[in-house]
Amino acid sequence: MENENNKKENGGPKKLNFNSYWIYGIIILVLIAIQMITAMSIQTKDISQSQFEKIAIAGDVKKVVVVNKSIANIYLTEDAVDSGRYPDIAEGKFSELHPHYKYEIGEISYFYDRVQSLKDKNNVNLDIRADTQTNWYAPLIGWILPFVLLIGLWLFIMKRMSGGGGGPGGQIFNIGKSKATLFDNTNAKVNVTFADVAGLDEAKEEVMEVVDFLKNPKKYTSLGGKIPKGVLLVGLPGTGKTLLAKAVAGEAAVPFFSISGSDFVEMFVGVGASRVRDLFKQAREKAPCIVFIDEIDAIGRARGKGAVQGGNDERENTLNQLLVEMDGFSTDKGVILMAATNRPDILDGALLRPGRFDRQIGIDRPDLQGREAIFKVHLKNIKTGPDMEADTLAEMTPGFAGAEIANVCNEAALIAARRNKKAVDMDDFNYALDRVIGGLEKKNKLISPSEKKIIAYHEAGHAICGWFLEHASPLVKVTIVPRGVGTLGYAQYLPKEEYITRTEALLDRMCMTMGGRAAERIVFDKISTGAQSDLDQVTKMAYSMIAVYGMNEKVGNVSFHGMSQDQFNKPYSDDTATIIDQEVRLMIDNEYLRAQKLLSEKREELNALANALLENEVLLKSDVERLIGKRPYGEPSRMELKAQAKVNAEAENNKES
Ligand code: ADP
Numbered sequence: 001m002e003n004e005n006n007k008k009e010n011g012g013p014k015k016l017n018f019n020s021y022w023i024y025g026i027i028i029l030v031l032i033a034i035q036m037i038t039a040m041s042i043q044t045k046d047i048s049q050s051q052f053e054k055i056a057i058a059g060d061v062k063k064v065v066v067v068n069k070s071i072a073n074i075y076l077t078e079d080a081v082d083s084g085r086y087p088d089i090a091e092g093k094f095s096e097l098h099p100h101y102k103y104e105i106g107e108i109s110y111f112y113d114r115v116q117s118l119k120d121k122n123n124v125n126l127d128i129r130a131d132t133q134t135n136w137y138a139p140l141i142g143w144i145l146p147f148v149l150l151i152g153l154w155l156f157i158m159k160r161m162s163g164g165g166g167g168p169g170g171q172i173f174n175i176g177k178s179k180a181t182l183f184d185n186t187n188a189k190v191n192v193t194f195a196d197v198a199g200l201d202e203a204k205e206e207v208m209e210v211v212d213f214l215k216n217p218k219k220y221t222s223l224g225g226k227i228p229k230g231v232l233l234v235g236l237p238g239t240g241k242t243l244l245a246k247a248v249a250g251e252a253a254v255p256f257f258s259i260s261g262s263d264f265v266e267m268f269v270g271v272g273a274s275r276v277r278d279l280f281k282q283a284r285e286k287a288p289c290i291v292f293i294d295e296i297d298a299i300g301r302a303r304g305k306g307a308v309q310g311g312n313d314e315r316e317n318t319l320n321q322l323l324v325e326m327d328g329f330s331t332d333k334g335v336i337l338m339a340a341t342n343r344p345d346i347l348d349g350a351l352l353r354p355g356r357f358d359r360q361i362g363i364d365r366p367d368l369q370g371r372e373a374i375f376k377v378h379l380k381n382i383k384t385g386p387d388m389e390a391d392t393l394a395e396m397t398p399g400f401a402g403a404e405i406a407n408v409c410n411e412a413a414l415i416a417a418r419r420n421k422k423a424v425d426m427d428d429f430n431y432a433l434d435r436v437i438g439g440l441e442k443k444n445k446l447i448s449p450s451e452k453k454i455i456a457y458h459e460a461g462h463a464i465c466g467w468f469l470e471h472a473s474p475l476v477k478v479t480i481v482p483r484g485v486g487t488l489g490y491a492q493y494l495p496k497e498e499y500i501t502r503t504e505a506l507l508d509r510m511c512m513t514m515g516g517r518a519a520e521r522i523v524f525d526k527i528s529t530g531a532q533s534d535l536d537q538v539t540k541m542a543y544s545m546i547a548v549y550g551m552n553e554k555v556g557n558v559s560f561h562g563m564s565q566d567q568f569n570k571p572y573s574d575d576t577a578t579i580i581d582q583e584v585r586l587m588i589d590n591e592y593l594r595a596q597k598l599l600s601e602k603r604e605e606l607n608a609l610a611n612a613l614l615e616n617e618v619l620l621k622s623d624v625e626r627l628i629g630k631r632p633y634g635e636p637s638r639m640e641l642k643a644q645a646k647v648n649a650e651a652e653n654n655k656e657s
């Protein structure tokens, strides 16, 4: 998107903008208005020829004006109007300008013949005149309107073709201009600071140097030091890369250009390169400033690899131009390039060379503390009740990235608003979490009772296995409310925050994942398609345990991770391939049997959970404890310790009073 500001500075030709549409609109409106006014004011009554002749014989006709040889306009004498013989005519309303009656003449010569014979027979004197009239606006509508429509259509198509979402930047004249959004003090100001970025302490420290440089460049250049031209932020989507780059601009109080790598890509040849050129031109004018390119992999993919020859010329040109521009400016100009990607491995080597994106900052998904900090930032913006605590929420959201946390907070606020609450409470957050994890609730999805029973036993099977396996993650809740696409129910667990996982834990997880199908087998002696995603997961886990983590005795301590693996190009022999396949099958079968054995032993508990699920649809950990007793393993979570402390304190209070 181009913004007003850039346009003025480029001093380019003045372009048609939305105001011209207003002019077209006004012209059309005026035309319509004229048409309507004229149509309304001529209320002349239609009569037939014989009626006309009667009036003529009575001697009440003052004159007849034949317009365009097709319409006879009849004007009555004043006496006739006053006499009241013609009640359908409003008195005095008609002037010389408007006839009282009119009728359509068929054949003009026939009309004159009739009139002549009328005159002769009845000896009346008729004043007949001919007139030609044209509508002055008719040519306007006939000629100009189509042009207006055509021009409008053309502009519309041009806008669509160049892919501009809005504003003048999308027009054909601007196709080679960069679509970067500029934030500076003249329009949208960057008011993001490091305080808005929670966690990411190491990353912040790294970029602090950039901020310092932008604030007082002399300090660095006088010593001959070189500041990196480009900083590459590497991390999964939603981990706050854009936010961090913005915060750098906000802290340094410099303009911030933001553009996505895919914005350079266009169907016309040469456009990408020209957009890169334009972006850097703008940036140099605004220096010192920060240019942020999101998803740089869209243009920065390694050149000439895998692609069909010639197929990707346009992208390569764009990348080349980017490299040229990066070499072309020296850092003391004060333009710093920041880019984000989650695939640094596919970037072209030339981009990562010194003098280009030579500094890489990895941004991980936040850990427990990070999530707590991010929740604190986002809870500040919403009105919460007294029971909301960021650390509890952080515990409930393992694996969430910053964007998802922001989403949960927003979702909870919306839900609370829908329920007409004064403040957002824990219940709203629970609901929001369900929604973010599982997708929208499908209240009206029709599920037959027998299907529901299968789903309930399937989910209960997962839950029971998790409950009685020592190394499985503790359960948070089980539900059989259908959600999103194809989700009929799920069990949510609280994974431990750990960086290495032991074999036992992986095997227990596999056993738990097979628990769904095992329960179906034991209870109904049949299996269903409902376990497809479970099997998917288990298969992937088994392959990675054996072929990546070296956790199988027969295959041994080898890892084939990241090696190209296609039909013709395996990093291992056919024998090894056979062993891997066998071992994967063996491992999955074992866990399936283990799950069946466990569930047969705990058949009563399984029934209890499944029935409770059928009744309530959702079971929390506390419900499960009530039904089948406490879990024999696992230390209580922080959340539980806190709840326990609260209960203790209350008991203490009660004792005292
Ligand atoms: P990315 O660019 O990595 O895809 P963004 O920077 O666009 O992610 O993050 C999206 C949103 O997520 C941000 O606008 C912010 O609301 C939230 N967010 C992500 N990480 C953090 C964080 N560390 N602190 C606070 N908010 C965050």
Ligand code: ZN
Pocket: 458, 462, 513, 516, 517, 530, 531, 534
């Ligand atoms: Zn399942």
